[in-house]
Amino acid sequence: MEAKRYHLYSNQLKEQFGHRVHKISVDAGFGCPNRDGGREQGGCIFCDPTGSGSVGLDHRLSVAAQLQVGKEIMQRKYKAQQFIAYFQPFSNTYAPVEALRRLYDEALSVDGVVGLAIGTRPDCLPDDVLDLLADYARRTDLWLEIGLQSSHDATLQRLRRGHDYGCFLDALARARLRGLRVCAHLILGLPGENHAEILATTDEMARLRLDGVKLHLLHILSGTELGAAYQRGEIAVLDQESYVTLACDVLERLHPATVIQRLTGDGPRDRLLAPLWSLKKWEVLNAIDAELARRDTRQGERCG
Ligand code: SF4
Numbered sequence: 001m002e003a004k005r006y007h008l009y010s011n012q013l014k015e016q017f018g019h020r021v022h023k024i025s026v027d028a029g030f031g032c033p034n035r036d037g038g039r040e041q042g043g044c045i046f047c048d049p050t051g052s053g054s055v056g057l058d059h060r061l062s063v064a065a066q067l068q069v070g071k072e073i074m075q076r077k078y079k080a081q082q083f084i085a086y087f088q089p090f091s092n093t094y095a096p097v098e099a100l101r102r103l104y105d106e107a108l109s110v111d112g113v114v115g116l117a118i119g120t121r122p123d124c125l126p127d128d129v130l131d132l133l134a135d136y137a138r139r140t141d142l143w144l145e146i147g148l149q150s151s152h153d154a155t156l157q158r159l160r161r162g163h164d165y166g167c168f169l170d171a172l173a174r175a176r177l178r179g180l181r182v183c184a185h186l187i188l189g190l191p192g193e194n195h196a197e198i199l200a201t202t203d204e205m206a207r208l209r210l211d212g213v214k215l216h217l218l219h220i221l222s223g224t225e226l227g228a229a230y231q232r233g234e235i236a237v238l239d240q241e242s243y244v245t246l247a248c249d250v251l252e253r254l255h256p257a258t259v260i261q262r263l264t265g266d267g268p269r270d271r272l273l274a275p276l277w278s279l280k281k282w283e284v285l286n287a288i289d290a291e292l293a294r295r296d297t298r299q300g301e302r303c304g
């Protein structure tokens with residue numbers, strides 16, 4: 001197991017299953033109420049037409065076929081045998097319960113799939129959907145991933161998220177009532193947010209003792225409102241050193257038991273406007289490890 005100064009998701013999976021388990025992203029063809037007018041029109045200002053999805057997903061293929069393709073790649077690359085089906089782009093609970101059940105069942109029917117990770121928005125989690133997820137959580141490894149980005153309502157408005165922090169807290173409370181594990185997605189380096197505000201969001205996550213957190217570096221993509229603002233010179237992005245410092249500050253303040261599912265990200269090469277240094281993901285991750293070692297600190301060291 002990789003020795004880390006933070007609670008790395010792949011290590012948690014290894015502890016749980018006794019070997020490596022790989023996540024495979026699938027695009028099940030969902031929409032998003034923030035894009036189709038259900039809540040707002042136009043979507044989050046950083047979101048591109050792929051709905052914040054990974055490169056190469058093809059919703060024209062069935063969920064099972066996408067998993068099969070992903071499995072073959074993972075088997076070739078890592079000799080992997082077990083997988084988590086990650087319903088990633090758009091809002092993967094934005095459909096009636098019966099439609100959701102069909103798609104999640106299809107994923108679990110694929111040989112070697114031992115769990116589900118469901119990415120969604122906090123306002124797409126009515127009680128009947130949470131009941132359905134709780135049913136899956138009793139028989140498979142299930143993570144509910146909720147896009148939050150920031151705990152500051154002013155930031156959420158600026159991003160045109162179409163929900164506030166209270167909406168996240170409400171969804172989290174109802175998910176926890178059902179025993180679901182929740183991973184919150186946060187973005188570091190959002191326009192208009194300073195260091196202290198980012199750490200305030202972190203302290204909120206620590207106070208809530210979240211089961212998991214994904215830290216995303218803000219990626220500016222072409223074809224987005226944020227991309228247009230960047231090209232007009234209206235916003236700046238973090239340099240690598242600032243991001244590494246910030247990520248370490250955040251790790252120190254998170255609860256030590258919170259699973260870190262992501263610490264940066266490599267944006268789609270063909271659409272990424274900035275920051276281009278983020279394409280060297282391993283360099284960033286190594287720099288975070290080195291900075292934690294230099295400080296001789298670890299996750300949770302400064303958790304209140
Ligand atoms: S909630 Fe997700 S899919 Fe919807 S507009 Fe925002 S980033 Fe895009």
